[in-house]
Amino acid sequence: MLAAAGIDPDVKSERQPSPIDKIHLATDEARHRAVFQSAADFAIVVTDPNGTITDWNPGAEHVMGWTAAQMRGQSAERIFTPEDRASDQIDKEMRRSLAAGRATDERWHLRKNGERFWASGEMMPLLGDADEHLGFVKILRDRTEEHMAGAALKKAQDRFQTIFDTVEAAFAIVEVKFDENDQPIDYRFVEANPAFERQSGVDLRGKWVTEFAPDLEPFWFKTYGHVALAGEPTNFENYAEAFKRWFDVRAVRVGDPKDKQIAIIFNDVTARREAEERLRISEAVARENIERVQLALEAGAIIGTWHWNIPSDQFTVDDGFARAFDLDPALGRQGIPLSQIVATVHPDDQAGLAEAINGAVARGGRYAHQYRVRRGDGDYYWIEANGRVDHGPDGTPLNFPGVLIDIEDRRAIEAQRDEAIAELRALNETLEQRVAERTSELMQSEEKLRQSQKMEAVGQLTGGLAHDFNNLLAGISGSLELMGLRIDQGRLTEIDKYMVAAQGAAKRAAALTHRLLAFSRRQTLDPRPTDVDALIKGMTDLIQRTVGPAIAIETVSEPALWSALVDNSQLENALLNLCINARDAMPDGGRILIESSNLALDREAAKIYDLPAGEYLTLSVTDTGVGMPSDVIARVFEPFYTTKPIGQGTGLGLSMIYGFAQQSGGQVRIHSQVGEGTTVRLFLPRYEGLVSGDEKELPRAPAALAQEGETVLVVDDEATVRMLVADVLRELGYAVVDAADGISGLKVLRSNARIDLLIKDVGLPGGMNGRQLADAGRVARPGLKTLFITGYAETAAVGGQDIEPGMGVLTKPFAVDSLTARIRELIRS
Structure with a gap:
C-alpha cells in the first residue's frame, strides 16, 4: 500500500518482515499499484503530511488534466478553488480525516484549464505499520453533470410548487375508480392546491368524492372516467348540486394510463352564471318592452x-x-x-x-x-x-x-327582400362552377408564367455558359493552331507556351463543368467520414494567403465536434470559395470568422431548414463586408448570377456550393444585411463514428509499366477518347482491345481473349449502358476489374447501385497521370 501511495517502502518498522511476509507484502503492493493505476474514473491523489503531492494516478490526470510529473511536489491546494484556499479548506479536511479516520465532502474543484467541476471527495490518512502518520489519500469523482441536473431539478420543483400554491385556478390530481365492467363509480383527490379548497369550500385531499357527496350527478363520473380511459382531454361547464356551484373545468389524463389518474383545472363560475341568468331575464323584459315600443311606433x-x-x-x-x-x-x-x-x-x-x-x-x-x-x-x-x-x-x-x-310598404320591401334572397340563392348555386372556371384560368396563367420563367432561366444559363466556353475554346483552338503553325515553321522552342495555354484553358473548362454538375447535383461525390475541425485547421494557412494580410482569419470550433459524411475535397473547395467571396466583399480589409458546431434538429426545427430531422454538423463563414440587399440574396444561388463586373466572376460559386450541399444530403442558408456583413451556413449530415487515419485519402504512387501479356478492353463511343486511352495504355506496355458500343464489348468479354481490365464509358449506344456491360461481363468473368469513365457523373448513370469491389469511377476530363494511376491501382488490387 505504501508503494502504491508513493511512500518509500523501505521505512523501518519495529519488526523485520519474514521472507513469507515479504512475498505477501510484494503481492499486496502490486495489487494496490494496479488498482491505483487502473482507476480511470476516480482521481486518487496521495500527499505527505504537509499536503505536498507525492503520487497522482491516471484517473487524476483524466479528471483534472495535469500529469503526474506536473503535480508531484506541488501543494494539493492547487486543485482547490480560490475561495477554499482562502478558508484553509484542505487543512480542515486533513484535521477531520486524522480525527475521524476519513473526511468526506462535495464541492467545486479546479482543472488544469481553470474550469471548475463538482466532485464528491473523500480524504483518508495514511498510517504505517507502527501507526505513524505518513500522509493522506484524497479520492475524487467528477459529479458535475449530476450536480447541475439536481440543481436544475430542484429549481424546477421549487418553481412548480410556487405556481401550484399561488395560482388562482383550482388544481387537483384525481384517481378514477372503475367497477368490473370498466364503469366509473368514484374518484379520489390524490393532490389539490390551496385554490381548490377555496373554490370548492371543502378539503377533499385523500378522500373519495362519494364520502362527501354520495348523490353526486353521474355526469362527473362519466366525464372523468372517459378522460382516464380514452386519454381525450375535455372542457366543460357544469353545475354540481353537492357543492351548489357552477364550475368551468379542464380535465386531462396524466401519468401511466393504468393508474387511471387525471388532472383537473377548474374555476368557480357561479357568480358569472348567476349574472348571465339575471342578464337573460333582463333581456327578456327588455324584448317585451321593445315590442311595446314597436307597437306604439306602428300606431x-x-x-x-x-x-x-x-x-x-x-x-x-x-x-x-x-x-x-x-x-x-x-x-x-x-x-x-x-x-x-x-x-x-x-x-x-x-x-x-x-x-x-x-x-x-x-x-x-x-x-x-x-x-x-x-x-x-x-x-x-x-x-x-x-x-x-x-x-x-x-x-x-x-x-x-x-x-x-x-303594411303595404313593408310587404313591398319584404317582397324585394325575398326576390333578392332568391337571386342570391341562384347566384350561390352557380358560384362553385364559376370559382372552378376561374381557378382553371388562373392555373393556366401560372403555368404559362412558369414556362416563361423556365425559358428565361434556360436563356440565362445557356448564354453565360456559351460566353465562358467560347472564351476557353478560343484559348484552346488558338493555341493548337499556333502550335501547328510553329511546327510547320520548325520553331519548336515556342510550342511549350501554347501547350501550357491550351492545357490551362482545358483545366478551367473542366472546373466550369464540375461547377455546373455541382449546381445540378450530378457531380461524382466521394463521401467519407471527415474530421471537419482538422480540415479547417489544415486550410487556414492557405485561406490566409489567398485573402491577403488585410483580412484577419478567426476559427471557432465546438468542443467534441462531430464528424461529417462528406466529400472532403469538395468541402475544401466550397470553404475556399466562401472565403474568397468574403474577401471580395471587404475591399478595405476586415475579418472572416469560420465556425463549426453540432446541431440536432427535431421535426419542427428541421422544417425551418427544409431538412429531415436528425443530427448535423454546421460550418459557417461570416465576414464584416458590405452585405447584400434582399433582392440580391434571393438570387445568389442562381447559376451565372454575379454582382461582380464582367470578366471577374462566372456566377457559379454559390450555385456550386448549393448543389454540393443538396447532393450531400444537407442544406445551405445565407443571412446578410447591407453594411453589416454576410453569413453563409452549411448543414452536413453527421457521421456516427470516429474518423481514423485509414479513411484519409492517400497520395497515389506513380504508375508502373504493364507486365507481359496484360490486356485492357476499352469501350467508348467517342473515337477520340478511345484513341487517347488506347495510346496511354500502349505507352505503359498493355495490349489493347477496343470497341465502340456495349454489344461489341460484350462479344469480346464472352470470347476466350485475355482481359485484365475493362475501361468503358457509362453512356454507351446500342441499348446497353456501361453498368449493364460491367454486370454482364462479370457473369462471364467473375471479379473482372472495371473502370467507369464518364463526363456526366451521376449516381443513376451507374445503375443507381453502389460501386462494388474491383470497380472505380474516373470523371472526364482527366489527367493522363490520374488515368494511369487508376489503371495500375485496379489491376494490382
Missing part, C-alpha cells in the same frame, strides 16, 4: 279600429276601418255583420283569416294576422289586424277590440 300607421261584441256578434268600426274595407256607408258603423267585412278580403286570404279569428276567440289573448283587402280603387292592399280577445271568468269570449295597420 302611427294605424288606419282604423274596431270592437267586436262576441256574444251579440255586433261589429263597431270607425271611419278608417270602413274606408280600409271599402264598406258601404249605408251599413253604418255599428252592427255590421262579420260576413260583410270578410267579403272584401282577398279570396286567397279568407280561409286563413277565418281560421285566425276562430283560434283567437277560442284561446283568448293576443291576436295578430296579415291579409289583403280591396279598397275603393279595386286594388288589394296589405293590412295587419292586431287585437286582444277578452274572456269572462267562466272562459266565455266577450270582447275582441283591435286596430288596423297599413
